[in-house]
Amino acid sequence: MFGRNRKDWSTFVVTGSTAIFAIISLISVYVTVNSWQTQREAARPYFTFKESPIVELVNHVSFEFKFRNVGTHPATELTSKTLVFNQDLSGKPILIDEYSVVNDIPRDTVSSLLVHLDPKEINPNLPNIRSYYIVISLRYMDPILNDTYKQIIYIKWPGVIERQTQPLIHVEASEKQAIDKYMKSFHYSDG
Numbered sequence: 001m002f003g004r005n006r007k008d009w010s011t012f013v014v015t016g017s018t019a020i021f022a023i024i025s026l027i028s029v030y031v032t033v034n035s036w037q038t039q040r041e042a043a044r045p046y047f048t049f050k051e052s053p054i055v056e057l058v059n060h061v062s063f064e065f066k067f068r069n070v071g072t073h074p075a076t077e078l079t080s081k082t083l084v085f086n087q088d089l090s091g092k093p094i095l096i097d098e099y100s101v102v103n104d105i106p107r108d109t110v111s112s113l114l115v116h117l118d119p120k121e122i123n124p125n126l127p128n129i130r131s132y133y134i135v136i137s138l139r140y141m142d143p144i145l146n147d148t149y150k151q152i153i154y155i156k157w158p159g160v161i162e163r164q165t166q167p168l169i170h171v172e173a174s175e176k177q178a179i180d181k182y183m184k185s186f187h188y189s190d191g
Contacts, residue, residue: 043071043072043073043144043145044071044072044073044142044145044147044149045069045071045073045074045075045105045107045140045142045149046069046070046071046149046151047067047068047069047070047075047111047138047140047151048067048068048070049065049066049067049068050066050067050068050110051066052167052168053065053066053155053168055157055165055166055167055168057124057125057160057165058124059119059124060116060117060118060119060122060124061116061117061119061122061124061129062114062115062116062117063114063115063134063157063168064112064113064114064115065112065113065114065115065136066110066111066112066113067110067111067112067113067138068108068109068110068111069105069106069107069108069109069111070107070108071107071142072107073107073142073143073144073145074104074105074106074107074142074143074144075104075105075140075141075142076104076105076140076141076142076143077100077139077140077141077148078100078101078105078111078138078139078140079098079099079100079101079138079139079140080097080098080099080100080113080136080137080138080139081096081097081098081136081137082095082096082097082098082099082113082115082134082135082136082137083095083096083133083134083135083183083188084115084117084132084133084134085132085133085182086130086131086132086133087130087131087132087133087156088130089133089178089179089182092186093186093188094117094118094121094122094132095115095117095118095121096188097115099113104143105140113136115134126160127160127162127163128159128160128161128162129159129160130159131156131157131158131159132156132157132159133154133155133156133157133171133175133179134154134155134156134157134168135152135153135154135155135179135183136152136153136155137150137151137152137153138150138151138152138153154170154171154175154176154179155168155169155170155171156168156169156170156171156175157169
Protein backbone atom coordinates (compact mmCIF):
# COMPACT_ATOMS: atom_id res chain seq x y z
CA MET A 1 0.00 0.00 0.00
CA PHE A 2 2.81 2.35 0.90
CA GLY A 3 4.55 1.62 -2.44
CA ARG A 4 1.41 2.41 -4.32
CA ASN A 5 1.11 5.91 -2.77
CA ARG A 6 4.71 6.49 -3.59
CA LYS A 7 4.08 5.54 -7.24
CA ASP A 8 1.02 7.83 -7.39
CA TRP A 9 3.01 10.62 -5.81
CA SER A 10 5.87 10.25 -8.29
CA THR A 11 3.39 10.18 -11.22
CA PHE A 12 1.83 13.35 -9.84
CA VAL A 13 5.25 15.07 -9.58
CA VAL A 14 6.25 14.04 -13.13
CA THR A 15 2.88 15.15 -14.56
CA GLY A 16 3.03 18.44 -12.65
CA SER A 17 6.59 19.07 -13.80
CA THR A 18 5.65 18.34 -17.40
CA ALA A 19 2.69 20.74 -17.16
CA ILE A 20 4.90 23.47 -15.67
CA PHE A 21 7.51 23.00 -18.41
CA ALA A 22 4.76 23.10 -21.07
CA ILE A 23 3.42 26.38 -19.64
CA ILE A 24 6.93 27.86 -19.48
CA SER A 25 7.51 26.75 -23.08
CA LEU A 26 4.27 28.40 -24.21
CA ILE A 27 5.21 31.62 -22.42
CA SER A 28 8.67 31.48 -24.00
CA VAL A 29 7.16 31.00 -27.48
CA TYR A 30 4.75 33.90 -26.85
CA VAL A 31 7.59 36.21 -25.74
CA THR A 32 9.73 35.15 -28.71
CA VAL A 33 6.93 35.77 -31.22
CA ASN A 34 6.16 39.17 -29.66
CA SER A 35 9.85 40.09 -29.75
CA TRP A 36 10.12 38.94 -33.38
CA GLN A 37 7.04 40.99 -34.36
CA THR A 38 8.45 44.07 -32.59
CA GLN A 39 11.81 43.68 -34.35
CA ARG A 40 10.05 43.12 -37.67
CA GLU A 41 7.95 46.27 -37.21
CA ALA A 42 11.04 48.27 -36.22
CA ALA A 43 12.90 47.18 -39.36
CA ARG A 44 10.13 48.00 -41.83
CA PRO A 45 10.43 51.10 -44.00
CA TYR A 46 8.92 54.22 -42.46
CA PHE A 47 8.91 57.79 -43.77
CA THR A 48 9.38 60.99 -41.79
CA PHE A 49 10.09 64.55 -42.87
CA LYS A 50 13.79 65.19 -43.33
CA GLU A 51 13.22 68.90 -42.77
CA SER A 52 10.29 71.28 -42.63
CA PRO A 53 8.32 71.31 -45.88
CA ILE A 54 8.96 74.32 -48.12
CA VAL A 55 6.26 76.70 -49.40
CA GLU A 56 7.01 78.75 -52.51
CA LEU A 57 4.90 81.47 -54.10
CA VAL A 58 6.29 82.46 -57.50
CA ASN A 59 3.98 82.03 -60.50
CA HIS A 60 2.03 79.45 -58.54
CA VAL A 61 1.87 78.01 -55.03
CA SER A 62 4.07 74.96 -54.56
CA PHE A 63 5.02 72.75 -51.65
CA GLU A 64 8.11 70.55 -51.37
CA PHE A 65 8.10 67.64 -48.97
CA LYS A 66 11.33 65.72 -48.34
CA PHE A 67 10.69 62.29 -46.89
CA ARG A 68 13.43 60.13 -45.39
CA ASN A 69 13.17 56.37 -44.94
CA VAL A 70 14.12 55.84 -41.29
CA GLY A 71 13.42 52.10 -41.35
CA THR A 72 16.11 49.47 -41.77
CA HIS A 73 14.51 47.91 -44.85
CA PRO A 74 14.21 49.66 -48.21
CA ALA A 75 10.86 50.82 -49.57
CA THR A 76 9.76 49.88 -53.07
CA GLU A 77 6.76 50.79 -55.19
CA LEU A 78 6.26 54.10 -53.34
CA THR A 79 3.11 55.89 -54.45
CA SER A 80 1.55 59.01 -53.04
CA LYS A 81 -1.87 60.56 -53.35
CA THR A 82 -2.11 64.20 -52.30
CA LEU A 83 -5.33 66.10 -51.66
CA VAL A 84 -5.50 69.85 -51.06
CA PHE A 85 -8.76 71.45 -49.92
CA ASN A 86 -10.10 74.49 -48.07
CA GLN A 87 -9.72 74.49 -44.31
CA ASP A 88 -13.42 75.33 -44.00
CA LEU A 89 -14.05 71.95 -45.69
CA SER A 90 -16.25 73.51 -48.37
CA GLY A 91 -16.25 72.51 -52.00
CA LYS A 92 -14.25 69.82 -53.73
CA PRO A 93 -10.49 69.46 -53.34
CA ILE A 94 -8.54 71.97 -55.43
CA LEU A 95 -5.89 69.34 -56.14
CA ILE A 96 -5.80 65.57 -56.35
CA ASP A 97 -2.32 64.49 -57.34
CA GLU A 98 -0.90 60.99 -57.66
CA TYR A 99 2.79 60.23 -57.94
CA SER A 100 4.90 57.09 -57.96
CA VAL A 101 8.62 56.48 -57.55
CA VAL A 102 10.29 53.85 -59.72
CA ASN A 103 13.50 53.39 -57.72
CA ASP A 104 13.92 51.68 -54.37
CA ILE A 105 14.36 53.97 -51.39
CA PRO A 106 16.97 52.47 -49.05
CA ARG A 107 17.46 53.39 -45.40
CA ASP A 108 18.36 57.05 -44.75
CA THR A 109 17.57 58.00 -48.36
CA VAL A 110 15.48 61.06 -49.13
CA SER A 111 12.65 61.21 -51.64
CA SER A 112 11.03 64.53 -52.57
CA LEU A 113 7.39 65.18 -53.33
CA LEU A 114 6.59 68.41 -55.17
CA VAL A 115 3.02 69.69 -55.21
CA HIS A 116 2.11 72.55 -57.56
CA LEU A 117 -1.25 74.32 -57.30
CA ASP A 118 -2.92 75.87 -60.32
CA PRO A 119 -2.76 79.70 -60.13
CA LYS A 120 -6.44 79.70 -61.16
CA GLU A 121 -7.21 77.97 -57.86
CA ILE A 122 -4.90 80.05 -55.66
CA ASN A 123 -3.47 83.34 -56.87
CA PRO A 124 0.04 83.57 -55.33
CA ASN A 125 0.08 87.38 -55.68
CA LEU A 126 -2.77 88.06 -53.26
CA PRO A 127 -1.85 89.75 -49.95
CA ASN A 128 -4.01 87.23 -48.06
CA ILE A 129 -4.63 83.58 -48.93
CA ARG A 130 -6.97 81.41 -46.88
CA SER A 131 -5.90 78.24 -45.06
CA TYR A 132 -5.81 74.82 -46.70
CA TYR A 133 -5.45 71.23 -45.58
CA ILE A 134 -3.02 68.92 -47.32
CA VAL A 135 -3.45 65.17 -46.88
CA ILE A 136 -0.74 62.89 -48.23
CA SER A 137 -1.31 59.16 -48.39
CA LEU A 138 1.86 57.11 -48.89
CA ARG A 139 1.81 53.45 -49.90
CA TYR A 140 4.93 51.37 -50.24
CA MET A 141 6.21 47.84 -50.03
CA ASP A 142 8.89 46.22 -47.91
CA PRO A 143 10.58 43.81 -50.36
CA ILE A 144 12.22 41.83 -47.53
CA LEU A 145 9.03 41.15 -45.55
CA ASN A 146 6.85 41.29 -48.67
CA ASP A 147 4.34 43.52 -46.84
CA THR A 148 2.63 46.69 -48.01
CA TYR A 149 2.31 49.68 -45.69
CA LYS A 150 0.28 52.88 -45.69
CA GLN A 151 0.96 56.18 -43.96
CA ILE A 152 -1.38 59.17 -43.99
CA ILE A 153 0.03 62.59 -43.18
CA TYR A 154 -2.29 65.48 -42.27
CA ILE A 155 -0.89 68.98 -42.75
CA LYS A 156 -2.33 72.48 -42.63
CA TRP A 157 -1.11 75.50 -44.55
CA PRO A 158 -2.36 78.66 -42.82
CA GLY A 159 -1.93 80.49 -46.15
CA VAL A 160 -0.66 84.04 -46.50
CA ILE A 161 -1.42 86.76 -43.95
CA GLU A 162 -0.62 90.34 -44.97
CA ARG A 163 1.90 89.14 -47.58
CA GLN A 164 3.63 86.86 -45.04
CA THR A 165 3.74 83.24 -46.20
CA GLN A 166 2.88 80.97 -43.29
CA PRO A 167 4.78 77.70 -42.74
CA LEU A 168 3.15 74.29 -43.02
CA ILE A 169 2.10 72.80 -39.69
CA HIS A 170 0.74 69.48 -38.52
CA VAL A 171 -3.02 69.15 -38.10
CA GLU A 172 -4.32 69.01 -34.55
CA ALA A 173 -5.86 65.74 -33.41
CA SER A 174 -9.23 67.47 -32.95
CA GLU A 175 -9.32 68.34 -36.69
CA LYS A 176 -8.64 64.84 -38.01
CA GLN A 177 -12.18 63.50 -37.61
CA ALA A 178 -13.71 66.40 -39.59
CA ILE A 179 -11.08 65.97 -42.33
CA ASP A 180 -11.78 62.23 -42.58
CA LYS A 181 -15.53 62.91 -42.77
CA TYR A 182 -14.94 65.48 -45.55
CA MET A 183 -12.79 63.05 -47.53
CA LYS A 184 -15.38 60.26 -47.18
CA SER A 185 -18.09 62.61 -48.48
CA PHE A 186 -16.06 62.90 -51.71
CA HIS A 187 -15.14 59.18 -51.70
CA TYR A 188 -11.50 59.85 -50.84
CA SER A 189 -11.55 57.88 -47.58
CA ASP A 190 -8.42 55.94 -48.54
CA GLY A 191 -6.47 59.19 -48.49
